[in-house]
Amino acid sequence: LTLSSAGGDIPSAGILNVGDELLSGLTTNTNGTWLGLRLSELGFDVVWRAAVPDRIGSIEDGVLEALNKVDCLIVTGGLGPTPDDLTREGVAEALGLELVPHEDTLSALRERSRLLGMDRLPEGATRMALAPPGATLIPNPHGAAPGLMFEAAGRLVVLLPGVPREMRDIFSSRLESWLRDRFHGRLRSEVHRLVLTAGIPESRLAEEIGPLTETGPGTVSVAFLPHQCGVKLRLTARGFRDRREAEGWLDGVESSLEPVLGAYRYHAPTGDLAEALGMRLRSARKTLAVAESCTGGLLAKSLTDHPGSSEFLLGGVVAYSDAAKIGLLGVPRAVLVERGAVSRQVAVAMAQGVRERLGADAGIGITGVAGPGGGSPEKPVGTVWYAACLGGTTESRTFQFPGDREAIRARASWAAMRLLLRLMDGNRP
Amino acid sequence: LTLSSAGGDIPSAGILNVGDELLSGLTTNTNGTWLGLRLSELGFDVVWRAAVPDRIGSIEDGVLEALNKVDCLIVTGGLGPTPDDLTREGVAEALGLELVPHEDTLSALRERSRLLGMDRLPEGATRMALAPPGATLIPNPHGAAPGLMFEAAGRLVVLLPGVPREMRDIFSSRLESWLRDRFHGRLRSEVHRLVLTAGIPESRLAEEIGPLTETGPGTVSVAFLPHQCGVKLRLTARGFRDRREAEGWLDGVESSLEPVLGAYRYHAPTGDLAEALGMRLRSARKTLAVAESCTGGLLAKSLTDHPGSSEFLLGGVVAYSDAAKIGLLGVPRAVLVERGAVSRQVAVAMAQGVRERLGADAGIGITGVAGPGGGSPEKPVGTVWYAACLGGTTESRTFQFPGDREAIRARASWAAMRLLLRLMDGNRP
Numbered sequence: 001l002t003l004s005s006a007g008g009d010i011p012s013a014g015i016l017n018v019g020d021e022l023l024s025g026l027t028t029n030t031n032g033t034w035l036g037l038r039l040s041e042l043g044f045d046v047v048w049r050a051a052v053p054d055r056i057g058s059i060e061d062g063v064l065e066a067l068n069k070v071d072c073l074i075v076t077g078g079l080g081p082t083p084d085d086l087t088r089e090g091v092a093e094a095l096g097l098e099l100v101p102h103e104d105t106l107s108a109l110r111e112r113s114r115l116l117g118m119d120r121l122p123e124g125a126t127r128m129a130l131a132p133p134g135a136t137l138i139p140n141p142h143g144a145a146p147g148l149m150f151e152a153a154g155r156l157v158v159l160l161p162g163v164p165r166e167m168r169d170i171f172s173s174r175l176e177s178w179l180r181d182r183f184h185g186r187l188r189s190e191v192h193r194l195v196l197t198a199g200i201p202e203s204r205l206a207e208e209i210g211p212l213t214e215t216g217p218g219t220v221s222v223a224f225l226p227h228q229c230g231v232k233l234r235l236t237a238r239g240f241r242d243r244r245e246a247e248g249w250l251d252g253v254e255s256s257l258e259p260v261l262g263a264y265r266y267h268a269p270t271g272d273l274a275e276a277l278g279m280r281l282r283s284a285r286k287t288l289a290v291a292e293s294c295t296g297g298l299l300a301k302s303l304t305d306h307p308g309s310s311e312f313l314l315g316g317v318v319a320y321s322d323a324a325k326i327g328l329l330g331v332p333r334a335v336l337v338e339r340g341a342v343s344r345q346v347a348v349a350m351a352q353g354v355r356e357r358l359g360a361d362a363g364i365g366i367t368g369v370a371g372p373g374g375g376s377p378e379k380p381v382g383t384v385w386y387a388a389c390l391g392g393t394t395e396s397r398t399f400q401f402p403g404d405r406e407a408i409r410a411r412a413s414w415a416a417m418r419l420l421l422r423l424m425d426g427n428r429p
Numbered sequence: 430l431t432l433s434s435a436g437g438d439i440p441s442a443g444i445l446n447v448g449d450e451l452l453s454g455l456t457t458n459t460n461g462t463w464l465g466l467r468l469s470e471l472g473f474d475v476v477w478r479a480a481v482p483d484r485i486g487s488i489e490d491g492v493l494e495a496l497n498k499v500d501c502l503i504v505t506g507g508l509g510p511t512p513d514d515l516t517r518e519g520v521a522e523a524l525g526l527e528l529v530p531h532e533d534t535l536s537a538l539r540e541r542s543r544l545l546g547m548d549r550l551p552e553g554a555t556r557m558a559l560a561p562p563g564a565t566l567i568p569n570p571h572g573a574a575p576g577l578m579f580e581a582a583g584r585l586v587v588l589l590p591g592v593p594r595e596m597r598d599i600f601s602s603r604l605e606s607w608l609r610d611r612f613h614g615r616l617r618s619e620v621h622r623l624v625l626t627a628g629i630p631e632s633r634l635a636e637e638i639g640p641l642t643e644t645g646p647g648t649v650s651v652a653f654l655p656h657q658c659g660v661k662l663r664l665t666a667r668g669f670r671d672r673r674e675a676e677g678w679l680d681g682v683e684s685s686l687e688p689v690l691g692a693y694r695y696h697a698p699t700g701d702l703a704e705a706l707g708m709r710l711r712s713a714r715k716t717l718a719v720a721e722s723c724t725g726g727l728l729a730k731s732l733t734d735h736p737g738s739s740e741f742l743l744g745g746v747v748a749y750s751d752a753a754k755i756g757l758l759g760v761p762r763a764v765l766v767e768r769g770a771v772s773r774q775v776a777v778a779m780a781q782g783v784r785e786r787l788g789a790d791a792g793i794g795i796t797g798v799a800g801p802g803g804g805s806p807e808k809p810v811g812t813v814w815y816a817a818c819l820g821g822t823t824e825s826r827t828f829q830f831p832g833d834r835e836a837i838r839a840r841a842s843w844a845a846m847r848l849l850l851r852l853m854d855g856n857r858p
Contacts, residue, residue, distance in 0.1 A: 022462075022465070022478070023465050023469075023475040023476065023477075023478055024465055024466065024469040024475055025461075025462045025463060025464070025465030025466030025467070025468075025469060025475075026466065027462075028457065028458075028459065028462045029458060029461065029462065030457065032454075032458065032480070033451075033454045033456075033457045033458065034454060035454070036451070036452050036453055036454030037453065037454025037455065038454070039454075040452075040453040040454060046452040046453055046454075046482075047452065047481075047482055047487065048452075048479070048480075048481065048487070049451070049452055049479060049480040049481075050477070050478060050479035050480070051461070051477075051478040051479070052476075052477065052478075053476055058476065058477075061498075065494055069490075190453070192455075201545060201547070201551075202509065202510065202511060203509075203510040203511065203551040203553050203554045203573075204547070204551055206510070206511045206512070206551075206553060207551050207552065207553065223449065223450070223513060224511050224513075225450070226509075226592060234450075234455075289753075290747075292726075295730075295733075296729055296730055296732070296733025296734075296738065296742075296745075297721075297726035297727070297728070297729025297730035297731075297732075297733060297745055297747070298726070298730045298733075299726070300725055300726025300729075300730075300747040301724075301725055301726035301727045301729075301730040302726075303725070303726075304724075304725025304726060304727075304747070304749070304799075304838075305725075305834075305835070307800070307801050307802060307834060308802070309725065309749070310749050310750075310803075313725075313747075313749050314749060314750045314752065314753055315746065315747050315748050315749050315750055315752075315753030315757065316725075316726055316746070316747035317744070317745070317746055317747070317757065318719075318726070318729040318733070318742075318744050318745035318746070318747070319744050320733070320738070320739050320742050320743060320744050320745075321739075321743045321744055321787070323743065323744075323787065323788065324718075324743055324744030324787055327786060327787070328744065328746065328757060328786065328787075357756060357757065358750070358752065358753055358756070358757075359752065370733075371736070372736050373736060373737070374739075399546075400544060402541065402544055402545070403570070403571055404570065404571065405734075405736055406734070407571060409733075
């Protein structure tokens with residue numbers, strides 16, 4: 001949910017990326033992402049972005065569409081010397097502008113080709129010096145094609161080369177400060193804050209939080225982003241006088257959410273629940289050992305993804321076969337036979353067994369049916385038992401996780417981690 | 430430069446990605462790239478792509494703009510249960526369609542929320558069952574929000590969830606074949622074939638293969654795609670009369686490459702080396718046990734990512750601490766003290782120890798420094814010893830892998846799998 005962010009006075013920006021390779025998916029449009037982030041941070045409301053092929057008509061359509069919507073349009077790509085570089089022509093066509101050679105740029109291009117050992121400027125290259133009369137040409141330190149900037153119909157239009165390094169450098173070194181000057185006083189920068197939750201579905205979270213009522217000098221909005229092991233809340237403060245004021249209001253909103261989120265919230269720089277568990281264990285100076293059946297090493301792998309895991313993880317056992325459960329973990333054969341490998345008793349015996357054998361403070365055991373085979377009417381695919389023990393306390397749970405093998409394994413491993421976090425916190429639901 | 434690909438009879442496709450986070454650059458638009466690639470491969474001319482914010486008016490504008498240009502429009506994102514999910518409403522507004530509850534979808538959503546332990550369907554969630562009358566709802570195996578497909582003004586409009594995994598699965602499992610049927614005879618497909626290699630760098634592979642000379646009625650080209658555990662070769666046949674003719678020429682090219690590729694090639698439907706090793710072990714009816722230190726469960730996790738892994742993987746041990754190496758694997762304490770934990774002797778003792786303790790045919794042991802801490806002048810970060818044993822043969826290797834923690838762990842695990850594959854094949858270099 002993003003509450004309406006703005007009165008009409010915040011300048012809007014659009015991005016038009018030109019290139020066949022963007023549409024056929026052979027190249028990821030990193031320019032669009034990068035520019036979106038920089039323009040938002042600068043304080044624009046980025047409301048439109050499109051990719052069009054290297055055709056004059058498509059570029060023309062894209063420009064006209066954009067100028068209906070935005071105060072500032074940035075076009076990338078198609079400024080080079082080859083016949084498929086048609087951005088200048090498409091933009092000029094859309095705006096009814098003529099293109100004339102820019103003398104300083106022509107000289108610079110001639111000098112550049114001389115430095116590269118060519119005896120003359122290749123014919124196509126002269127096109128790179130064409131610009132609408134009165135345009136500002138922006139030198140490109142990393143390539144031949146300069147950027148262009150001009151006003152048309154009360155809008156600012158900027159053309160930048162498509163090579164990411166060239167585009168970024170021109171933006172950061174020159175354009176950004178020009179944009180700040182041109183739209184001075186109207187830009188409203190956004191300040192973001194992420195809050196991580198696990199163990200509560202997106203729809204219930206949205207229901208419990210309800211609409212945000214805080215509006216001071218600006219607005220604070222919340223977006224729900226389903227993510228890996230849970231739901232990320234992104235709080236965004238817009239329209240405040242400065243960053244400090246915005247941070248103050250974000251603090252207020254965050255505190256007001258704490259009663260709802262407390263039980264589900266976790267803290268991890270990367271957003272990963274395994275990192276959160278590792279941080280909790282390290283700060284409590286507790287060690288852990290894990291025993292996995294259906295997750296097959298995923299839990300150990302997740303915990304060891306993060307540097308410093310050797311400080312708390314003593315080791316793990318992947319016990320797929322009954323023999324491994326008996327031999328490596330001391331699960332009694334009688335329990336396996338009577339209760340079956342997917343049972344509370346086996347999950348508990350695995351957690352306690354691996355903890356004892358490795359001399360750890362805490363233990364986790366997971367056993368279940370990840371599928372696609374191996375399900376039965378009593379224990380369908382997705383059925384998982386998991387247990388965590390810490391000190392004298394052992395807790396176990398079962399759940400029938402939805403999804404495919406990958407989802408079931410991931411969800412089982414997150415659920416087991418949440419169970420141990422809960423044991424460590426004492427007060428979680 | 431892409432030569433004009435089409436007369437007007439090739440169907441055109443457009444992609445509209447909905448989400449504030451795409452415009453503000455907080456999320457990279459991987460859906461747009463992925464869909465562009467798949468639609469191009471399928472034989473569409475992808476001519477338009479745009480990203481718009483989570484606002485009804487913006488979605489409406491985007492749809493109208495697209496339907497001026499394309500025969501098939503795919504919209505992603507904004508189908509979830511929260512109030513910022515507005516794609517259904519925006520599309521309906523643009524096309525003048527009403528939205529009515531789809532009963533089967535409502536039942537499926539109720540069943541799903543019951544499985545997730547909720548006593549009722551949250552209010553917002555019922556919106557996920559809304560669709561224009563007569564639309565086809567496409568079940569989403571990985572999430573709640575279904576896809577939608579319907580005809581409007583002679584165009585095909587498809588709405589897909591924005592979560593990449595859900596979007597991709599719906600596209601691959603259902604939509605692709607429907608699109609093929611709907612635009613039957615007008616699509617001009619390229620035929621691709623992937624050949625998987627591991628253990629040889631891209632530049633050497635390109636050198637050894639040289640330029641492809643085969644050109645018959647069409648052309649076959651090769652692209653080198655560095656990928657996960659090696660380099661994929663993508664062979665592309667273009668301009669052939671039909672798929673069968675193209676496949677015949679691809680067969681010819683593939684055979685001509687075999688003498689160069691044989692030693693490095695592997696076979697796995699998902700492209701994953703772990704799957705290839707699992708398939709080899711299963712077809713040879715051999716069992717495996719693995720012992721990991723620096724890879725921390727990644728090897729076991731990779732092997733168990735694939736269904737049927739219980740047929741060959743008896744189990745694994747993650748032995749981070751010396752105590753775990755001694756207690757769970759029988760690595761002699763004296764060897765750990767004299768040679769250090771990262772040594773040939775320890776890797777071999779881990780491979781043999783885990784194989785014996787679990788009674789497997791084959792064993793793998795990996796020990797190394799994944800970083801960022803733990804390096805020394807003699808054993809810098811990236812130093813890994815790995816060993817594989819099968820029957821009476823044990824082989825071990827060391828390598829100083831480049832990259833960060835994640836890259837080092839992945840590369841070590843692939844190298845160890847290649848070593849065992851080599852032992853199994855007998856004839857690999």
